[in-house]
Amino acid sequence: MTWLAILLSMLAMTAIVALRYLAASGVFAMLTQRVRPGYHSRLGPQIRREIGWSLASAAIYGIPAGLVAWGWQEHGWTRIYTAWDSWPLWYLPLAPLLYLFAHDTWFYWTHRLMHRPRWFRSMHAVHHASRPPTAWAAMSFHPWEALTGAVVIPALVFIIPIHVAMLGLVLLVMTVMGVTNHMGWEMFPRALVHSKLGSWLITASHHQRHHEEYRCNYGLYFRFWDRVCGTDRGLSPNA
Template sequence: MMKHPRFLKNQVKLEIQCALSAFPGMTLLTLPWFLGEVRGYSQLYDDPAKYGYAYLVLSVPFFLVFTDYLVYWIHRLLHHPMLYKHLHKPHHKWLIPTPFASHAFHPIDGYAQSVPYHLFIYLFPLQRWVYLGLFVAVNFWSIFIHDSDMITGNTFINIVNGPAHHTLHHLYFTCNYGQYFTWADRWGGSYKHPSAEFDPMNDIKLVDAAAAKHKSD
C-alpha cells in the first residue's frame, strides 16, 4: 500500500510520531478511570463464580455490543464539522493507514473513543481478568483494522466491521464508524459495504500501468 498515490511521504514515521505524542495526554486523561478501579469504585470482581458462569461468558459479548454502540456514536460525533477539524482530522490524515495509525490520534480524540471501555465496568460487573483480556484484545483489534486490507467475500463481512470496512472509512470519511460490528452503521444509515471496486490496490495498479506505459513510450 505504500505505493498508493495517497500514501504520504514518510507516513509510517509520521504515524509513529503522532501516536507517541498522543500517549502521554491519553494516559493522563485515562488515569482517573484506572485510579477508581484500583480503589474499588468500579464493578470489577475476582471470583469467576460470583455472578455465575453463564454471566461470566455472556459478559464478553455484552461488553463488545455495549462498547461498539457507544464508540459508534462517539466516533460519528467526532465527525461533526465543529469537532472534526479540531480533534479527529489528525487521524484522517492517513487516508491509506497502516497499523501504526491505529493509535495516531489527537489525545482527546483517542481518549473520547476509549471512554466506553472504562464506563462499562462502572455500570456492569466484569471479572477483572476478563476485562484485562478484553482491553488487550481491543487494542489488537484497532491495530488489525488499520492495515488497509480490502480482502472481501469472507463469511462474516456482513456482520463484522473488519479491515475492509475501516479502510473505506478512512477513504470516504462518512461511513463505517463501528468498531467491531456493522449493525450500528446499518441502523444509523452509515454502512458502506466493501467490494472489490473500492480496493485501493486498483489505484496502485493504475499508477503502475501508467508508469509502464510511459516507460515503454
Template sequence: MDLNLLSLLTPLYGGGFVHAFTQLFVFYYVVGALIHWGIPLLLPVQSVQPQPRVKGSVTRDAFYSLGPMAVKAAIWVIVEKMHARGWNLVYTSPIDTLPHVLYCGLVVGLLDYLHDSWFYWTHRMLHWGPLYRHIHYIHHKSKVPSAFTGYSFHVVEAIIVFANEVLVTMVLPMPASVHRVYHLTTTAIHEGGHAGYEIAPFVPTVESLLLLVFKGTKDANRGHALNTVQHHDMHHRFPNRHFSLYFTHWDRWFGTMHPQYEKNLFSYFK
C-alpha cells in the same frame, strides 16, 4: 526482558500511571510492528488499499499515538482510583470457577457491543464540522492508514473515545483483570482495523474468532454482521461512511454503509 521493564509490566492491574503507560507502550508498538512488518513477511497478504501510502506517514502516526496512549493510561488510573474508593463495579476476586469464567465471557460480549455503540456515535459526532476541523482531522491525515494509525489522533478525541472505559465500570460488574486485558485487546483491534490488508478474521473480536472456528472464511454472510479491515479502510477514503468498529449494524441501520463495500470484499477471504 530487562527486570526493570518486567517490573513495569506486572502485575497486570493497580500499578499507577507509569505502569499503565508502559503496558500500553510495549503492547502498541510490538503489535503494530508485527502487523505492519512481521505478518506481511511471513504470510501472503492482499492489500485493500487502492493507492500507495505517503512516505513518512507511518512514522508520523506512530509518534502521534503517544498522546492518546497517555490519555488511555490516565483513564486506567482513574478506574483504579474509583475502585479503591468503591465508586465503580470493578472487583479483584480470582476467576476460579466455571460460572465465573462463563460470566466473564458474557461480559466480553457485552463490552464488545457497548464499545462498538460508543465508538459509532462518538465517531459520528467527531465528524461534525467544528470537531472534525479542529480535532478529528488529525486521524484523517492518513488516507492510506497503517497499524500505527490506530491511536493516531488528537488527545481530546482520545478523551472522548476512551471515556467509555470508565463508564462501563459503573454499569457492568467485572474483574479488574478482565477490564485491563479487554482494553489492551481493543488496542490490537484499532491497530488491526488499520492494517491495510485482510486476513480473516483480522479484526480480532471474539465474534470473528467464533465465526472462523464454526464457519471458516468462506461464509458469505460474514460481511453482513461483522467488521473487516476493508470496512474501516474505506472510511479513510470516504469519511462520511463506515463509522463502526466491530459490527456493521449501526452503519446499515443509519445509512452510513458505502454501497460498494461488499463488491470485492469476499475475494480477500478465499
C-alpha cells in the same frame, strides 16, 4: 503518599498502553511487510507522525486507566471482580460482549459526530491524515479525540460487572481490531469476511472504505449501527 501512588499508577498505565501499542502495531506492520512487500515503503514520514500521535494518545488513555486501577486496588472501586464464582459462569462470556457493544455504540456516534465539518477540522482530521492508514495509525488521534476513547472502559467498569480476565480479553480485542482494521489489506480469510457472521463484523476491508469515502462505515467492532442508520456501504475492493 496517596498522590504519589496515583501518579505512579497513571505512569505505569501510560507505559503499558504505549508498549502494547508499539508491540501490536509493530507485529502487524512486520506482517504487512512480509505479506505485501513495499506496500507502505513510501510512507515513512506519515508513519512517524502516526507513532508520535499514538504515543501522545497513550498518555491520555493511561491517565484515567491509572486512576481507576489505583482506586480498584486500594479502595475496591469499580465492578471488576477476581473470584470466578462471584457471578454465574454463563455471565463470563456475556460481559465482554456487553463491553464491546457499549464501546461500539459510543464510538459510532462520537465518530459520526466528528465527521461534521467543524469537528472534523478541529479533531478528526489528524486521524484521516493517514492516507492510506497503516498498522501504526490505530491510536493516531488528536488529543481531544483520544479523550473521547479513553473514558469508555474506565466508565464501564463502574457500571457493568466483569471478571479481570474478561476485561483483559476486551482490551486484547480492542488492540487487535484497532490495529488490523487500519492495515489497508484484509488479513482474515475470505470465508469469514463474507460469511453471515463476517457480515456483522468490522475488518480491514470494511474500515478501509471509511478511509476512502469518509461518510460511511463509522463502526468499530460491529456493523450493527451502520446497518440500522443506513451508513454501511459494504467492503472496499481495494483491501
